[in-house]
Amino acid sequence: MNQTIVRKSKWFWPWQDEQEEAWLEEMSHQGLHLHKADILAQYDFVQDQPEDYIYRLDFQNSLKKKNKDAYLRLFADAGWEYLGEMGGWQYFRILSKPGETREIFTDPETKIDKYQRFLTWFVAIFPAYWVIIISLLSDNPHWLMWLVIVLSLTVSTLWAVVTIKVQQRIKQLKAL
Amino acid sequence: MADKNDPSKYLPLSETTFYTMTCLAQEPLHGYALMQRAKDISQGAVQIGAGTLYTIFSTLEKVGLIKMISESERRKTYALTPKGKKVLLLQIQRIKIMAFAGQNVIALLEE
Numbered sequence: 001m002n003q004t005i006v007r008k009s010k011w012f013w014p015w016q017d018e019q020e021e022a023w024l025e026e027m028s029h030q031g032l033h034l035h036k037a038d039i040l041a042q043y044d045f046v047q048d049q050p051e052d053y054i055y056r057l058d059f060q061n062s063l064k065k066k067n068k069d070a071y072l073r074l075f076a077d078a079g080w081e082y083l084g085e086m087g088g089w090q091y092f093r094i095l096s097k098p099g100e101t102r103e104i105f106t107d108p109e110t111k112i113d114k115y116q117r118f119l120t121w122f123v124a125i126f127p128a129y130w131v132i133i134i135s136l137l138s139d140n141p142h143w144l145m146w147l148v149i150v151l152s153l154t155v156s157t158l159w160a161v162v163t164i165k166v167q168q169r170i171k172q173l174k175a176l
Numbered sequence: 177m178a179d180k181n182d183p184s185k186y187l188p189l190s191e192t193t194f195y196t197m198t199c200l201a202q203e204p205l206h207g208y209a210l211m212q213r214a215k216d217i218s219q220g221a222v223q224i225g226a227g228t229l230y231t232i233f234s235t236l237e238k239v240g241l242i243k244m245i246s247e248s249e250r251r252k253t254y255a256l257t258p259k260g261k262k263v264l265l266l267q268i269q270r271i272k273i274m275a276f277a278g279q280n281v282i283a284l285l286e287e
Contacts, residue, residue, distance in 0.1 A: 058227050071230055073250040077208035078226040104227035107192045113231050 004047040006032055011041045014118050015165040017057045017089070024055040024093075037084040037091040052096040056080070056104045059118045061088030080104065088121070108176045115170050119163065126159055183263040186241065187270065194271075195222050196232050197241065197256060197264045204245055204255035207233065236260070 012020040024034055032045035033053065063071055072082055075092055083091035094102055105111040133152045137145055189197065195214040199205055205213060211224050224232075233254060236242040241260035246253045256264065 056227075069250045070247070070252050074207040074230055075226040077251070078211060080226060101223045101225070104225045106223060106225040106228045107190060109190050110192070110228040110231040113235075114227070 005035065006045040006047055008043050008045065009041055010043060013165065014059075014115075014122075014162060015169040017059075021055045021057055025053060028053040028055075034083055034091065034093070037086040037089070040087050053093045054096050054102045055091065055093045056102075058090040058092070058104060059088050059114050060090055061117075061121055075104070088118070108173045112170050112173045115166050115173075119166055119170075122159075122163065122166070129155065129159075181259070183259070183266045186239070186263045187267055189263070189267050191222060192224055192228055193232055193236070194264075194267060196224070196229065196236070197260060197267075200242060200254055200256045201261070201264055204253050206251040206253045208251070 010020075010023070027034070027045060028051050031048055031050045033048055033051060034055070035044040035046045037043060060068075060071065075082060080092040080094050083093060085091070092104060096102055105114065130152075133148060136148050192214075195218055196210065198217065199210045199213045202213070207226070207229050211226075211229060214222050214224050233242070233252070237244065237254070240257055241263055242254045243257050244252045245255045
């Protein structure tokens with residue numbers, strides 16, 4: 001039987017991962033099941049019968065191979081199907097079952113850790129970014145310099161917004 | 177500066193961390209076996225998700241309260257360290273005091 005693959009472009013912000021999960025669940029209700037997550041902002045879906053899948057996202061981008069294996073084994077043992085990784089986001093799904101808890105994070109503390117892992121990495125890349133910008137500025141023609149300045153200001157603003165938004169999400173969870 | 181080895185600095189343990197360590201106090205376990213054991217001994221009250229348990233294992237291992245003792249088929253089996261035992265013991269003593277304090281006001285609350 002031939003499988004129909006439907007490709008969709010979609011972007012989500014790191015503080016909106018739960019909305020992303022809900023959206024993937026809605027797609028599965030329509031018979032479009034995430035096939036693999038690997039290319040940034042793009043999903044491949046397989047068209048089939050509608051299913052009551054639950055999708056969950058974790059953030060892990062610094063696991064060594066050996067730890068990643070053990071990590072995936074733990075999720076597999078608990079019944080989670082692994083759908084791949086996209087920019088550090090790990091995609092899992094499981095069929096919903098009445099009366100069963102279907103969560104990968106079952107307390108606020110470890111849920112906060114997920115966003116904290118994202119922030120630690122995200123805060124660390126910023127100085128690296130500026131090192132590149134400054135090295136570009138030091139030996140380039142005038143017009144390019146302005147372009148680089150405008151671009152870097154935009155990126156910096158975006159960076160600040162993401163950091164603040166994710167911090168707000170952590171604060172929300174801490175209030176639980 | 178607090179004593180580096182003072183077990184009370186790890187307290188209070190979260191409910192999930194408490195059950196994780198209590199399960200390991202019975203015997204060394206790997207993740208999935210621990211999830212089932214925790215559900216069992218908490219009388220169904222605590223179900224630990226895979227992401228939560230992975231995070232707790234990593235944290236406890238990093239601070240030396242548990243250690244990995246074996247690995248087979250990519251499943252890591254953990255055991256409590258002597259330091260972990262001290263911390264858990266102290267936590268249990270505190271919970272007993274909490275339960276006792278609570279017990280004394282139950283009648284007043286139910287009035």
